[in-house]
Amino acid sequence: MRGVPGGARALILCAVVCAGAGALHAVLPGARVPWSTVAQLAVLYAVCEMPARCPVISRFAGGAVPMSAGSFFPVLLAAALLLPPAAAALAAVPGALVARVEQRPAGARRVWRAAQIALAAWAASGAAALSGGMGEAAFPRVLLPAGAAALAFCLVLTALDGAILVTAERVPARAAWRGLLPRALAPHAVHGLAGLMMAVLWSSPYGPVSALFVLLPMVISCWAFGQYHRERGAHRSTIRALVQAVDIKDRYTRGHSERVGQASVLIARELGMDEERLEVLRFAGILHDVGKLGVPTRVLRKDGPLTADERRVIELHPEYGHEMVRGIGFLGEARAAILHHHERLDGTGYPYGLAGRQIPEFARVVAVADAFDAMTSTRSYSRARPVATAVEELKRCSGTQFDPCMVRALVRALDRHGWQTTVTADEPLPGRPPAAEAPGPEPGARIPRPDDAPPRAPEPATGRRTAERRGG
Structure with missing residues (x-):
């Protein structure tokens, strides 16, 4: 339990005690428990969860499936319909304990998951009764009992999921439960129907063996889910390779892309965007600057003023980036963001001079997100601005350079979560002082273009209002 916050420890202990107290009724004198059914369902659920921990079977199945997928919850819902509450809780424990746990501390997470699922099974059985x-x-x-069981199961799981986010991950209570229940209702309704079919077949003259046929669609869905996760892993690897290539080429922006991705998600959550x-x-x-590979x-890396021609080359990087990712289907709307992230609300941006809602x-x-991280990151040529100063600068440029709605969303997100300012490209360029000695931009200065090189001397006009720093 080392490294687990005190609040999370208390929650885990409380869940274990409650689950234990609920299951204890199964062994009390006079309890009428069909132990053979409990054992069969417990073994069945444990066997279903084992492949994720077996490398050979996992590889054959297309990769490990996270426990949160709930691929075999129908077994537990069948137990809720066939068994009294205490016995249903007991049937859930072995499978929960053997399920794959990827994050540390594994022991605490495994105990928590076992208690959580046992409580959910107990509540589902009680609701069915x-x-x-x-x-x-x-x-x-x-x-009716099948629907009640599925609903109770879903409510307990989502309530406990939100509680552990609050106590262990320090997520604000309002955000912890937001969206959890609506996302979980449909999958658990399907699991409830599958569990009902299993329970009906289990109780039929054909016996428990016939109920196993209901698991065939679950196995297929498990395999498909594993394939989906492998594909997502390949997507992330592709993106990581592109970002690393940009970081190697442009040492001024090391780590910047990841932080812009994080800040973009903070804004999007405040706007209520769905998870997809x-x-x-x-x-x-993350990929907004991938076009720098074409510059x-x-x-x-030029250490000096840019010429007009060099400035025009820099300003082509959004178009280069768009061409590079044009054929990557899973990026969807991201491709348009890569192409247009330097457009300005007043129409003076590039590459196409879009304005307002055209962007x-x-x-x-x-x-x-790009401008905010550029201002709050210490580079080898400038100090980071304080977050409050950067926010004020964004507000000042709202309506001309930035969408005020997006700026307000970022401000709300920063109030909730804060922001850790970062040092990037810590090695100073030849002839430049280290970051600690480099003067930062004046608070009243025009907002710099993100991801650019140091402030330059005035350059020849290019026919377009450009920023003082290299395109980011």
Whole structure:
């Protein structure tokens, strides 16, 4: 339990005690428990969870499936319909204990998961019993206890998931439970129907063996989910390789792309975007500067004023980036953000001079995140501005350079979560003082373009209002 916050320890202990107290009724004198059914269901659930811990089977199945996927919850819901509450809780424990745990501390997470699922199974069985139970009920009457069991199971899991986020991850209570229940209701309703089919077949003259056929779709869905996670892993590896290539080429922006992705997600959460769009927007923030791979290194690293031609080359990096990712289908809206993240609300940006709502929503989010991280990161040529100063600068430029809605969303997110200022590119360029000695920009100065080189001397006009720093 080392490294687990005190509040989380108390919550885990409370869950274990409650689960133990609920299961204790199964062994009390006079308790009528069908122990053979408990054992069969417990073994079945444990066997279903074992492949994720077996490398050979996991590889055959297309990769490990996280426990949160709940691929075999129908077994537990069948137990809730077939067993009394205490016995249903006991049947859930072995499988929960053997399930794969990827994050540390593994022991605490495993104990927590076992207690959580045992409590959910106990509540589901109790809800089914209060709804009349299965008994000899015929269709559609039997749907009522199945629906009650699935709903109780879902409510307990989501309530405890939110509680552990608050105590262990320090997530604000309002954010911890937001969206958890709506996202979980549909999957648990499907699990409830599958559990009902298992329970009906289990109780039929064909016996428990016939109920195993219900698991075939679960196994197929488990395999498909594993394939999906492998594909997502490949996506992340591709993006990571592109970002590393940009960081190697442009030493001024090391780590910047990841932070822009994080800031973009903070803004998007405040805007209420769904999880799927959040992931795509994170990709947009991470890859917004991938077009720098098409800019000559000598221009990116030039230690001196840029010529007008060099400035025009730098300003082509959004178009280069868009061409590079054009064929990557999973990026979706991120491609437009990569192309347009240097457009300005007043129409004086580049590459196409779009204005207002002509600029895609993702591009308006990334523009704010990009500028914010550029101002709050210490580079080899300038100190980081305080977060409050950067926010004031963003507000000052709202309506002309940035979308005020996105700026307000970032401000709200910073109030909730804060922001850790970062040092990037700590090695000073030849002839430049270290970051600690380099003077920072004046508070009243025009907002610098993100990801750019040091402030330059005035350059020849290019026919477009450009920023003082190299395009980011």
